[in-house]
Amino acid sequence: MKSLFDKPAYTEVNDRINLLSENSKNHWGKMTVGQMLHHCQAPLNIILEKNDYGMKPNFLVKLFFKKMLYNDTPFKKKLPTAKFLRETEPRDFNFEKDQLSMLLNEFKDQSERENWGAHPAFGRLTKQQWGQMQYKHLDHHLTQFGV
Numbered sequence: 001m002k003s004l005f006d007k008p009a010y011t012e013v014n015d016r017i018n019l020l021s022e023n024s025k026n027h028w029g030k031m032t033v034g035q036m037l038h039h040c041q042a043p044l045n046i047i048l049e050k051n052d053y054g055m056k057p058n059f060l061v062k063l064f065f066k067k068m069l070y071n072d073t074p075f076k077k078k079l080p081t082a083k084f085l086r087e088t089e090p091r092d093f094n095f096e097k098d099q100l101s102m103l104l105n106e107f108k109d110q111s112e113r114e115n116w117g118a119h120p121a122f123g124r125l126t127k128q129q130w131g132q133m134q135y136k137h138l139d140h141h142l143t144q145f146g147v
Contacts (some may be wrong), residue, residue, distance in 0.1 A: 001072045002133030004104075004138070005111050013138050014104060019147040022027040026144050029076045034091030036141050043086050044103040044135050046119065047130055048110070053084050055120035068128050069122065070132035077138040105136070 002009040017037075024033040029041060045051040060139070118124045125133070 001070065001132050002135045002139075003128055004107065004134040005127065005131035009131075009135050010104070010108055013052045013135065013142070014101070016147040017097065017100065017104075018091075020097065020142075020145060024147070027146055029144060031087050031144075032091065032098050033145055034093040035087035035089075036145060037093065037096035038083075038091045039085060040138055041096075041100050041103055042143050045098075047116065047134065048103065048106055049117055051121040055082075055084075070125075070129040074143070075136065077144075084104045087146045121123055123128065125127055 004010055004013065020037075021136055022033065026033070026036070038062075042051070042053060046053070046055075114127065116125070116127055116130050117132075
């Protein structure tokens with residue numbers, strides 16, 4: 001499975017983000033492209049320990065969703081989003097794209113780091129699991145917008 005820690009996957013994600021425009025339309029779901037770019041910042045903020053969004057460990061989440069985060073099976077379309085990560089406010093495309101790019105660069109700059117904190121909801125993850133989860137989430141939403 002691809003990992004955002006691997007240079008080819010990292011480059012692919014950046015290239016796909018650069019294919020987006022303010023006019024990119026979703027193929028499913030309710031988010032606009034600006035909202036999606038903002039939403040995709042949350043997992044990077046978590047891994048970079050900037051914000052845990054008030055998430056708490058949850059046995060059911062761990063049991064049913066943790067393994068889904070880092071396997072080769074793509075996320076299904078229209079999966080439910082946790083309430084606190086839902087995007088309903090208008091978002092500026094250019095600002096959100098710049099913010100996501102900045103977080104991706106910060107993530108890349110820390111790629112040699114070996115000790116990563118526990119995920120607030122899923123618990124301890126290996127470095128590889130963190131990278132796979134990040135790639136899979138971004139791939140899901142970039143596919144949602146046709147890139």
